[in-house]
Amino acid sequence: MISNFIPGLIMIITSFLLPTIPQYFRHPAMLLSVGLSALSLFNGYGTFLEWDILGLNLILYQSDSLTLPFAIIFHIAAILVIIFSWHSKNLMEHMATLAYAGSAIGALHAGDFFSLFIWWEATALTSVFIVFAGNTNAAKDAAMRYLIIQVSSGVLLLIGACLMLYQTGNHNLAVLDLKTNFGIFIFIAFGIKAAFPLLNGWLQDSYPESSVTGTVALSAFTTKLAIYALARTFPGTDSLIWIGAIMTAFPVFFAVIENDLRRVLSFSLNNQLGFMVVGIGIGTELSLNGTVAHAFVHIIYKALLFMSMGAVLYRAGTTKASELGGLYKYMPFTSIFCIIGAMSISAFPLFSGFVAKSLIMSSLGGMGMVLIYFILFFASAGVLEHSGIKIPYFAFFAHERKNKVKEAPINMLIAMGIAAFLCIAIGVFPKYLYQILPYAVEYQPYTLDHVISQLQLLVFAIIAFLFLVKFKLYPSEIRSTVLNSDWFYRKMLPGIGKPLFKKIGLLTDSLYKNLGLSFKQVLSKSYKFSNLSYIKVTTPSFAGTILISILFIMLVIVLV
């Protein structure tokens, strides 16, 4: 019976039962549900549950060698998040987190595009409550924008799935290309959640606005689900190599000047996704293994970094670099865990990032892609800059701190400790990670050439940092907003849209006047009129503007 139960579903059911469970037992119940869901990891490969409905055959539960590593790490991430949030009494956030993790795990096991669509939207609808739980006005606004973008991604996926079914009679997950119109729809749907260049604004907009614990959950699932989906449907798609390379390089510059350290980590997350996307674009067994390995270790160290910044936010009340510094004295364990996360993401030998990134770099080198290879090598120096140095340096060192703060609560330290342990364990014993990768590939990351080369890069990048600080060339922390691609729909579109709709309002106003009709007869009374000759049209929010533009673009594409 349990073998036919969709993985993750038990977590969603538990999340709905949480309000009936006494506060004291909620976290154990959440852990238990993740444990029950994790039993599915031992089911082996195959198709376990199908459902015929409305003439469609939905594959609700299937598993193969690509599903398994993602399923394992999603369960681990869920456990980390639950432990990290043990102190919190925010019921809504707990429910959302558990259902969100469950939906993401369910999505991994979908075997057709319609089932995937259902889970795809479920992750959007559940995770928006996590952003919402940031409980500030900024978080609420960001949550609405987040919802619109995420749901739009789902709508594009649905359109793609329908077109595919209509044109080919098939809707099962399969390798697609960009020569078909449904392929393009699905590609963009995945691209939004994978934070492709210019489609990435939602990530840096919403993640840093979420709560202390919420950001940790958010960082793990949505984007990696998109990476999984891309790896399944678009392996070897050449354009992904360039898209990925741009993703690795560009966020680096934004991260340098960003003041909010959780936003710096969001840019860094984007850069990390770039490495995975390049791996998918190359499409060889080695590179796809690299993508999966990178997603696996990335979820752990990125969660670790977000947890350490969450702990800082919880104790010091802010993650703004301009306000922090000197916390190492008061939060020594958090500092150490953060540094372990920083060294892992920077890919120091003996840390998890090294053994995963090497696979992607080796496949690039093996294919002779010199330019992309060095863009990624360059981006590695960038990773060191923003995640390896900037995060720990500005939070825990930089300058002495005047007011005391307490060390993070014990549950946070445990969660960070487990993540830090995994970062080192995987780095030291990579063979256990390699065993669960989709393809059986013999690979040795620890060659003298490779270790020395990577250490030279990293150590001299650190020396560059010390040099820049010494000569006061390193940019100081300034309280500011850094423009990102969300600017287009937060400032530009409303900037064009609002006056435009006002104009349309005036136009219709005069039109009706000429027809001899009064507005009160035409429009409902709920509209407010300042006077008859001028109407104060309720200008649509940026949200409306985006929706209208997306619908318009879709209409154009479909017609073409």
Add this chain to the structure above:
Amino acid sequence: MKKNDLKSMGKSFTKYILIIGALLILLDFTFHRHEYFSFAEIYGFPAFFGFVSFVFIVMLGKWLRKFLMRKEDYYDQ
């Protein structure tokens, strides 16, 4: 705790990093470092690449502030 804690930590950190850096460069002369691309096998190439990339990233980022940086309440206006 002493007031100059961070300063002395920074100094000793700098010292050790410079020593490690020097050792890594010296190591390069003791064996032939195989790379995928022959020009990367030049002595100290990754070190040079890392240093220059880092400085480039920071300086370009700093310059981009002119175009990308706005007040903290920019979106609330």
